[in-house]
Amino acid sequence: MSIDAEEVAALARDVVRSHPPRAVPVPQLMGAWYDVGLTWLHFPVGLGGLDAPRTLQRAANRVLIEAGGPEPRTVNTVGYGIVAGTIVRYAPRELAARWLRPLATGEELWCQLFSEPGAGSDLAGLATRAVRDGDEWVVNGQKVWTSLAHLSRWAVLLARTDPDVPKHKGLTYFVADLHAPGVRVRPLRQLTGRAQFNEVFLDDVRIPDAHRLGDVGRGWQVSMSTLSDERLSLGDRVTARGTGPIGDALALWASRPRAHTPVARERLARLWLRAEAQRLTVERAKVGAAKGVFGPEAAIAKLVGSELSQHVYEFCVELLGPEGALYESYDSDLGDDEGPTTYQRKYLRSRAATIEGGTSEILRNVLGERVLKLPPDTRTDKDIPWRDVPRS
């Protein structure tokens, strides 16, 4: 079946006409969106897609957003970004159908049980064990930095199934039911005062073998495939000049004429230029991605965007002057730091930007080794069994 952008937009208009986004609750709207096949256009028919080119996704999303609907990713951030593509690729069809619709509507949120206290940048060194027991796996370990775990029903989980082979080769990828016995979620308070992330303790948690995605020992390859999904989804996003962190700075600048000095003006203009060059790089990447050409732009976008957001909020706090040293509250209400909030909170929150989702140091390694093809660093743990790798 071949469909073009105009037909996609027409289907989208039908949905927003029958389910006016401003009147209909999000799960109902996104359910209709899913049933028509507009959630992931490149997915199979019946699983939220139309077997269509993913480059048409923007045409659909634009109609939804212009009608007042949500940016789809925000309905289930981890679910859309990391999970859905893995499920459709590796899960049997009936399980995929079971998982994907409530994922798409936001009725069942997903999170990612990857990082551990002993495995951050070196994710492949993780220690959570999964041991086979008949048709089930028994999982023990501790995960950390799990956003949304306290709200989620499901998680994708990376666990070690063979400690006697080198680290990348002994991992397996699972779907874990967070309502299963033995799962304990503890909010992790961060330096902003709030708890957006969690620690997740897994004590003899039983996972059916049917919830394994990909072969035993192939977990690393499965998790890498979601990274390329992230890269591809770059093209779905709509980026406008002067939005995001730099938009915050522009709004503050406009509201504080008495803080305008030539020095601050120059600093803001230089930040604006960096933001704009970055935005244009993303736009250029989208054009390349539409033709199936993937350059280094996604890694660059993360590296530059995160460092830039820190510099932008440093500027904002300085522009506030003494008021910048005030803070609304450190009370931990278990809320998160997303959504509209104060400049001071964004300033503190931005420290995480260069750590989460790949530190700036790791990203520079990625650009150096995968893009520029520079020789790899000496790796002492590469060819020895995971069991024998020194750990802190």
Add this chain to the structure above:
Amino acid sequence: MAEFEFTEDLDDLRAMVRKFCAEFSPEPVVRATMETEAGYDAELWRRLGTELGVLGLAVDEEFGGAGAGLVAQAVAVEEMGAALVCGPVVGTLALAIPLLSAAGDDATRRAYLPDLVDGGRTATVAAPLTGGTFDAAAVTVAAKAEGDGWKAEGDGWVVSGRVEFVPDGAAADLLLVAARTDHGVALFAVDAAADGVRREPLATLDLTRRQAVVEFSGAPARLIAGEKRALAALAHAARVGAVLLAAEQVGGGRAMLDRTVEHVTGRYQFGRPLGSFQAVKHRCADMLVAVEQARSAAYHGAWALQDGTDDPQLAASIAKAVASEAYTRVAAAAIQLHGGIGFTWEHPAHLYFKRATADSLTLGTVAQHVDLVAGIALDRD
């Protein structure tokens, strides 16, 4: 053609210019040419114009060009910049050709453009463009109408005054001069060989980029654009020039990045390649980021001026500010990462570093373009 849509035609053009430069303007040729008095090889320039046809890519076919648009011209300039081709890129390609395309009537364009596009003649612009825009208040040349018309070649006008920092000014055959009349600033064409034109070549930091002081004393001049049209055309030329220089900066930055990656991959210290050390690798990653951002900014500028899709001054200043900073930082990092060899005359890193410096000081510094951006993006009401 949508923004950032690099078509097969553009890819072919890039490959063609790259091949030509590798063959006919390799480093030894650049070094030999930069030591000559003129600073460029007239024959090589002519071949770029006639054989390759890459000097008038944005010029209408009617006036000898290819009518392919500014993006195509930027691609060609990027490749020439990567090879450090010696020639009047700033004076003729980046300034005079865009200025004539925007300023003259059809007869004027027909009279001047084909020769410049063919590379048989060169031209430059003697006008205050050093601030990143055309600064009419800083015009230092006065034009007078000679009632008796005793200088027939000059259309009845003469110009007098001194212009500093004229790019490629010593070798140009044709000088396009902004001069003050009783009614404002108008644009004139002056034959560089005419009586009343004195040119003094300046010693430049970048030997591949020449400048001159040009002094007019009653030199015969031909009026090309009156007061209204001249201002708009000069402003336009400053923007096109900034965007084309930005493309050149992208090319030079990319060349330095490639060269540096090659060096740190092949050179061993402490028993391992330099590039395996994170301190080195991360600096290379930063060079890559700078080049990629500059590429986005430069080509956005080219597409915006070609298709009218953005505020032209904003697009030009974004391009020039981002690309200037990128090229100078990348060229400096290249010297550092090459170590001692990078500081020698023998290694080409200094040629790029000097070009980067010259480019960043031509047609507006980073600070001046940042100021222009601030004026547009921040100073609204």
